[in-house]
Amino acid sequence: MTQAGTSPWKIAVIGAGPAGLALALQANRLLPNADISLFDARPASQDISGDPRTLALALGSVQTLRRLGTWPTEAAEPITEVLVSQAPPTLDLPWGPGMVHLRAEDEGVSMLGAVLSYGALVDCLQKAWQAAEMRSPQRLHSRFGQPVAEVRQLAGDAGVEVDAGIAERFDLAVVAEGGVFADQARKAVTHDYRQTAWVGTVTLAGATPGLAIERFTREGPLALLPLRAAADGGARAAMVWCVTSAQGTDPDMVAGLTDAQRIAVLNQLLPEQAGQVLTISPLKRFALGLNAERTLVDGAIVRIGNAAQTLHPVAGQGLNLGLRDAAELVQALRHAQPAGLGALLRRLDWARGPDRWGMIAATDFLARSFTWRWPGLPAARGLGLAALQAMPALKSAVARQMMFGRR
Numbered sequence: 367m368t369q370a371g372t373s374p375w376k377i378a379v380i381g382a383g384p385a386g387l388a389l390a391l392q393a394n395r396l397l398p399n400a401d402i403s404l405f406d407a408r409p410a411s412q413d414i415s416g417d418p419r420t421l422a423l424a425l426g427s428v429q430t431l432r433r434l435g436t437w438p439t440e441a442a443e444p445i446t447e448v449l450v451s452q453a454p455p456t457l458d459l460p461w462g463p464g465m466v467h468l469r470a471e472d473e474g475v476s477m478l479g480a481v482l483s484y485g486a487l488v489d490c491l492q493k494a495w496q497a498a499e500m501r502s503p504q505r506l507h508s509r510f511g512q513p514v515a516e517v518r519q520l521a522g523d524a525g526v527e528v529d530a531g532i533a534e535r536f537d538l539a540v541v542a543e544g545g546v547f548a549d550q551a552r553k554a555v556t557h558d559y560r561q562t563a564w565v566g567t568v569t570l571a572g573a574t575p576g577l578a579i580e581r582f583t584r585e586g587p588l589a590l591l592p593l594r595a596a597a598d599g600g601a602r603a604a605m606v607w608c609v610t611s612a613q614g615t616d617p618d619m620v621a622g623l624t625d626a627q628r629i630a631v632l633n634q635l636l637p638e639q640a641g642q643v644l645t646i647s648p649l650k651r652f653a654l655g656l657n658a659e660r661t662l663v664d665g666a667i668v669r670i671g672n673a674a675q676t677l678h679p680v681a682g683q684g685l686n687l688g689l690r691d692a693a694e695l696v697q698a699l700r701h702a703q704p705a706g707l708g709a710l711l712r713r714l715d716w717a718r719g720p721d722r723w724g725m726i727a728a729t730d731f732l733a734r735s736f737t738w739r740w741p742g743l744p745a746a747r748g749l750g751l752a753a754l755q756a757m758p759a760l761k762s763a764v765a766r767q768m769m770f771g772r773r
Contacts, residue, residue, distance in 0.1 A: 367496075367685055368569075368701075372526045373569045373701060374400070374471075374704070375393075375399075375400040375538060375554060375704060376525070376535075376537045376538075377393060377401070377402045377536060377537065377538045377539075377540065378405065378517075378534070378536040378538070378539040378540070379402065379403070379404045379540045379542060380391075380405045380406075380514050380528070380539060380540065380541045381406060381541065381543030381544070381671075381673065382404055382406035382488075382489055382536035383511065383542060383543070384421070384488055384491060384542075384685055384689070385542045385672075385685065385688035385689060386406075386540070386693075387404070387436065387492060387494075387495055388405065388431065388436075388491060388689055388692050389540055389542060389670065389695065389696065390404050391434050391436065391495055391498065392434065392544035392692060392696040392754060393696050393699070394498050394502070394558070395441040396404055396696050396697070396699075397696065397699060398698055400507070401505045401507075402506055402697075403507040403510040403528075403534070403536070404495065404507070404508055404509060405510075405514050405528070406510050406511075406512075406543070406592060406704075407512070407513035407514075408511070410492075410496075410508060410510035410511065412487055413491065416485050417483060417484045418483050418485065419483065419484035419565075419773040420481060420482075420483060420484070420565070420567075420604035421482055421483070421484055421487060421684060421685060422445070422479060422480075422481050422591050422607075422682040423479050423481075423482070423689075424479045424686045424768060424770070424771055425475060425479050425770065426557065426686065426770040426771060427479070427505070427686045428442075428477070428479065428480050429493075430689055430693055431459040431487075431689075432493075433575045434494065436487075436490050436491050436494045438482065438486045440482065440488060440491075441483065441487075441490075441594070442480040442482040443480060443481045443576070443592045443593050444476070444480050444576055444592075444724060445470075445477055445576060445577075445578045445591070445592060446469065446470045446471075446476075446477055446478065446575075446576035447467065447469050447470070447478060447574065447578070448466075448467075448468040448578045448579075448580065449465060449466075449467050449578070449637065449639055450465060450466045450580040450581050450751060451463075451464060451465035451466075451469075451579075451580075451581055451582070451748075451751065452464045452465070452581075452582045452633055452728045452744055452747050452751055453582060453583045453584070453637075453744070454744075460644075462539055463748075463752060463753045464747075464749065464752045465637070465755060466750025466764075468753050468764075468768075472758075472762070473762060475592075475769070477576075477626060478578075478765065478768070478769060481592055481690075485531065496508065499558060502659065509530060509624065512530040513530065514529065514543075515527055515529045515530065515531075516528075516529040517539050517541065519664065519665040519666065520666075520767075523554070523666075523704075523705065523708065525537045525538065525707075526665070536617065537708060538600050538666050538667075538668065538704075539666065539667050539668070540667075540668050540669075540670060540692075540695070541668070541670070541673045542669075542673055543673055544671050544673040544674075544676060545745060546652055546653075546672075547652070547653055547657055547671060547676050548652065548653040548675070550657050550672075550676060552657060553657050553658055553659050554658070554659055554660040555656065555657075555658040555659070555660060556656060556657045556658070557655055558653070559654045559656070559678060559734070559736075560610065560612045561586050561609065561610060561611055561653075561654040561678075561735065561736070562612075562651050562652065562653060563606055563608050563651065563652045563679060564608075564609065564650070564651050565604070565606050565607075565649060565650050565651070565652065566605055566647040566648060566649040567593065567604055567605060567646075567647045568590070568602070568603055568605050568632070568644070568645065568647070569596065569602055569644045569645045570590075570600075570601040570603060570640070570641040570642060571601070571641055571642045571644055572641035573592070573603065573640065573641035574639060574641070575592065575601070577639065578590065578591050578592060579639070579640045580680075581636055581640075582604075582659040582736075582744070583749055584744060585608070585610050585619060586608030586609050586610070586733075586734065587606075587608050587680045588605075588606070588608065588632075588636065588738045589605070589606040589679070589682070590603040590604070590608050590636070590640055591603055591604040591682075600644075601641065605632075605646075605769075607649075608654065608679070608736070610737075620651075621651075625645075625646050627647055629642075629643050629644075629645070629646055629675070632646070632664055634740065647672040653764060654733070655676070655678075656675075656676065656677060656726070656730050656733070657675070658674065658676070658726055659675065660675050661715050662714070662715050662722070663711040663712065663715045665708070666707055666708075666711070668695060668711060670692050670695070671684070671685065671687075671688030671689075671692075671720045672684065672688070673693070674688070674691065674722075675687065675726055677725070678729045678730070678732070679728050679769070683725050683768070687721070687722060687771070690718075690771050691718060691722070693707065693720055697713060698711075698714045699756075720772050724772050725771070725772075
């Protein structure tokens with residue numbers, strides 16, 4: 367054991383997305399003697415700030431990024447309420463309808479989470495990393511524009527070799543480059559949900575500021591996440607609309623609709639509290655599936671984020687889980703030497719198991735349930751939501767787990 371942060375780690379971080387950049391910045395702060403190399407295939411000159419993909423971050427993730435000084439407040443819209451409900455047909459219990467209403471006020475916090483664009487977050491993180499590199503060029507190294515061809519485990523406790531054109535030895539390699547389900551090689555635990563996520567933005571009339579909507583439909587979950595208001599003050603929301611994928615020559619239910627028809631269907635599916643959808647942007651679609659490693663650790667290689675587990679977006683927890691993996695890894699490294707890395711990583715993998723596998727199991731169960739065609743299942747799901755709403759202590763526990771993970 368050594369004094370906190372004095373271990374002479376040589377670390378490779380592969381992937382300069384949110385999880386990889388956050389890990390590199392935390393390692394820089396908490397491991398002041400560590401030599402850290404950050405690899406990514408995209409060039410540093412590429413302007414990432416305009417990437418419109420939407421991220422929903424839980425409060426715990428927001429707090430982590432604030433501690434790093436990398437939270438783009440002006441680009442983020444707080445989530446102060448979450449309404450989860452079952453679309454008809456459903457049944458209501460005598461003491462309430464088939465929905466769960468989570469409020470930040472009830473949990474004694476200012477927000478449950480926040481929504482922002484991928485580009486805004488990565489741009490902020492990358493600028494912080496580049497500023498740190500300028501202050502400590504002898505131990506922080508950017509390898510943008512250098513795709514990693516291979517990460518090889520060396521014999522014994524000799525660490526890993528990272529091949530990005532020239533092979534280099536490191537004590538530890540953290541793989542944070544995951545991609546999307548359709549483009550990934552299949553991992554140990556995998557399942558194709560045969561669902562498609564259609565994503566885009568909508569404008570709304572009568573929307574409640576800070577309200578996130580999760581609506582369970584027969585086809586899959588439909589989510590609206592609050593965004594910063596438009597220039598004219600109009601309400602906007604990011605939309606994730608999950609439906610059964612096309613089968614053979616039959617398109618899925620969204621593909622063949624015009625924008626006007628999509629708006630009409632959305633207004634039929636969404637609860638009254640969502641407001642009225644007025645306009646819809648061009649949509650992009652992504653195949654949905656579970657693709658997870660059985661373990662985060664393989665020798666001196668650790669995988670985090672989508673590189674470790676790609677989840678269904680039903681709970682919006684993929685990046686939040688990756689950020690927790692990153693934070694716990696850096697904390698574990700603070701009081702250890704490279705010579706004891708194997709045992710340390712095995713303990714870390716065991717410690718992260720309940721949070722990681724709990725979230726994998728929960729999202730997998732919910733995602734699979736939308737493919738079941740059992741009579742009465744939607745009604746039963748609505749009854750379950752109503753029962754949860756009627757139990758404040760349990761509802762608060764669920765809210766806390768969504769904000770901070772399993773502790």
